[in-house]
Amino acid sequence: MKKYLFLAAFFVSLVAYPQEKHAKMDSTNQSSESLGDWFKRGELDFHVRNFYMATRNKGALLDYSSLATGAGMGYYSPSFKGFHVGFSGFFVFQLYEHNLRIADPSTGNVNRYEILLYDMNDLDNTRDLDRLEHLYISYLKGGFQAVFGRQSVNSPFLNEQDNRMRPNTFSGLTLRYKTNEWDIYGGAFSHVTMRGTVDWYTIEESFGVYPFGRNPFGEPSRYKDNITSKGIGMLGVQRKLNEHGNLQVYNYWAENVFNTTIAQTDWKFGMGGKGLQLGLQGFYESPTGGGNENPTMSYIMDSEQTYGIGGKAGWYAGNHAWSLNFLGISDSGRFLFPREWGRERFYASLPRERFEGNGGVTAITAKYDWKSSHNWRGALGASTVKNPDINNYGLNKYGVPSYYHFVGELDYEFDGFLKGLDLRFMVVNKTAQRPNQVPDRFRINRVDMWNFNVIMDYRF
Numbered sequence: 001m002k003k004y005l006f007l008a009a010f011f012v013s014l015v016a017y018p019q020e021k022h023a024k025m026d027s028t029n030q031s032s033e034s035l036g037d038w039f040k041r042g043e044l045d046f047h048v049r050n051f052y053m054a055t056r057n058k059g060a061l062l063d064y065s066s067l068a069t070g071a072g073m074g075y076y077s078p079s080f081k082g083f084h085v086g087f088s089g090f091f092v093f094q095l096y097e098h099n100l101r102i103a104d105p106s107t108g109n110v111n112r113y114e115i116l117l118y119d120m121n122d123l124d125n126t127r128d129l130d131r132l133e134h135l136y137i138s139y140l141k142g143g144f145q146a147v148f149g150r151q152s153v154n155s156p157f158l159n160e161q162d163n164r165m166r167p168n169t170f171s172g173l174t175l176r177y178k179t180n181e182w183d184i185y186g187g188a189f190s191h192v193t194m195r196g197t198v199d200w201y202t203i204e205e206s207f208g209v210y211p212f213g214r215n216p217f218g219e220p221s222r223y224k225d226n227i228t229s230k231g232i233g234m235l236g237v238q239r240k241l242n243e244h245g246n247l248q249v250y251n252y253w254a255e256n257v258f259n260t261t262i263a264q265t266d267w268k269f270g271m272g273g274k275g276l277q278l279g280l281q282g283f284y285e286s287p288t289g290g291g292n293e294n295p296t297m298s299y300i301m302d303s304e305q306t307y308g309i310g311g312k313a314g315w316y317a318g319n320h321a322w323s324l325n326f327l328g329i330s331d332s333g334r335f336l337f338p339r340e341w342g343r344e345r346f347y348a349s350l351p352r353e354r355f356e357g358n359g360g361v362t363a364i365t366a367k368y369d370w371k372s373s374h375n376w377r378g379a380l381g382a383s384t385v386k387n388p389d390i391n392n393y394g395l396n397k398y399g400v401p402s403y404y405h406f407v408g409e410l411d412y413e414f415d416g417f418l419k420g421l422d423l424r425f426m427v428v429n430k431t432a433q434r435p436n437q438v439p440d441r442f443r444i445n446r447v448d449m450w451n452f453n454v455i456m457d458y459r460f
Contacts, residue, residue: 038078045074045088048458051165053114058448061440062104067096068117068165074134082141088134092165094118094126104444112211112445113352116164116196121209131198133169143178153187155236156250156262159342163351164195168342171200172231183238190231194340203254204229206340207291207299213357213397216301216334221397223299227291230255232341244268252337256289258300260337270316277323279312279347285335304333306359312347319371323347324364331360331388334397350381350407352428352451357397362386365405375415381407384433390442402433403447420460426453 054065074088100111101123119125136149150171152160160167172189193200194209201209208224215221236250245267252260262283269276284307290298307330314323325347329335337344337356344356348365355361365383383405388395406429414421432438432447443449 038080041078043076045076046460047072047074047090048456049165050456051117052452052454053117054452055111055113055445056450056452057444059440060106061444062099062102064100064111064114065096065098066094066100066114066117069093069095070129070165072133079140082139083137084140085137086134087132087136089130089132090166091130092118093129097126107441107444109441109444113451118165118196119198120196121199125198129198131166131193131200133166133193145174145176145178147174147176148172150191153189153234153342155185155234155342156248156264156345157252157260157337157342158189158232158234159345161195161343163343166195168192168194168340181240183236185234185236185238187234188231189234192341201340203231204291207257207338210339211398214393214399215296216394217296218393219296222297223291226294226297227257227299229257229291241265253288254291254338257287257291258285258336259288260285266312268316274317275315277312277314277316277321279310281308281310281312281327281347283308283335285333285337299338300336301333304336306330306333306335308335308346308361310347314367319373321367321369323367325367326365327355327361327363329355329359329361331395334359334395335361336397348383350383350405350428351409351426352407353385353400353403353405353430355385358387358400359395360388360392375413377409377411377413379407379409381405386433390438398446399442400446401438401442404431404433405429420458422457422459424453424455424457426455427451428453 048071050069052067056063070090070092072088072090074086076086077084100115103110119129134150136147136151138145138147150169151174153170154160170189171191172187174187177184189203191200191202192206197209204227207227212221212224233253234250236248238246238248240246245265247265249263260283262281264279264281266279286305287300287302290300290302292298295301308328310327312323312325314321327346327348334357335355339354339356344354346355348363350365355363363383363385365381368380371377385405386402387400390396390399390401407426409424409426411422411424428451430447430449432443435448438447
């Protein structure tokens with residue numbers, strides 16, 4: 001941690017030096033601001049998080065639970081001729097755990113959900129879980145912004161996926177230009193740190209940090225530590241079409257591995273706080289080398305070129321919204337995007353499961369969201385997901401059976417004396433569509449299970 005603090009101090013000095021020089025030049029002016037006064041105008045951000053999670057599996061399969069706590073601090077300097085710096089860090093402690101670090105006796109499978117509260121690559125570490133997250137210099141002028149260093153990224157596939165103790169953070173350069181109608185967002189990234197870890201990885205090292213499933217030959221995937229890639233390139237364009245609709249297109253290029261493009265358009269028609277909402281999504285993915293010439297060690301096969309389409313139709317009235325959502329993925333190949341880099345945001349997506357890793361998928365999801373005038377928010381979601389057979393290695397990377405999915409969420413944001421405190425509850429159920437045909441090793445932590453979450457965040 002000491003080396004991280006040194007780097008943070010060095011970054012601050014990049015901006016502090018010109019400001020110090022400016023202050024000396026104006027020393028004859030009694031009203032000139034000192035360097036210390038300038039730093040005091042920066043913003044401090046404190047964040048405390050507690051997270052309880054429990055998973056209940058069917059029958060004699062192991063159950064899991066854990067309680068984690070953590071806190072962090074960030075500093076964001078004031079602007080100097082458009083430049084400012086920021087840095088933040090966070091630490092995590094384990095307060096309680098049940099069965100997290102032992103394999104299920106009957107299947108040999110290990111914990112899937114709760115271990116990502118900590119460091120999945122250092123199971124014995126329950127106290128020294130800290131990392132420097134943000135460390136960047138930024139330039140902002142008008143609608144243009146450039147950020148260099150360790151930073152958050154928010155896009156349809158590359159994102160924070162902040163649903164454990166700590167989110168993903170990326171290291172690289174981003175450029176953004178925004179007007180009233182346009183939002184152009186590009187970036188190049190060389191490193192990433194992801195939820196469930198405390199280390200930073202080069203992009204090629206990040207392939208396979210999470211469990212890596214099976215390859216199309218039915219063998220355990222062997223791409224971990226065998227991928228060659230210089231990094232990720234991203235370009236996104238968003239356009240406000242009119243008062244009713246907008247369009248966004250994002251392209252992701254993992255050098256020497258794959259290229260993925262997703263497009264989405266959303267529309268609202270109505271008046272008086274009521275109306276119709278419609279949406280359409282589509283993506284296309286193709287290999288650009290697979291990361292390794294050896295097919296048994298590549299991330300994506302040369303023959304895998306897949307696509308998908310999603311749709312949304314709904315109605316909103318005041319603080320309530322209902323929608324019916326669809327996703328279909330072609331059986332021409334698996335939809336692949338490293339889970340280490342983010343969570344896909346399809347209309348049909350629900351927490352605690354993904355479509356990544358599968359081809360030949362059909363999903364239908366009903367959603368209801370509401371927000372009260374007294375700081376309460378809630379959501380319900382239910383879906384039916386038809387996956388390829390678990391023995392279809394070419395289209396089902398992780399062996400997830402077809403399932404029914406239910407999610408309920410309730411959130412309360414405090415005000416007054418406790419302003420900044422947020423309390424969230426979430427319960428998830430996944431049930432196999434044909435439970436009698438699912439072996440226990442494909443059941444545990446996948447289907448016929450409940451997942452419970454209580455999350456407390458306090459920011460000030």
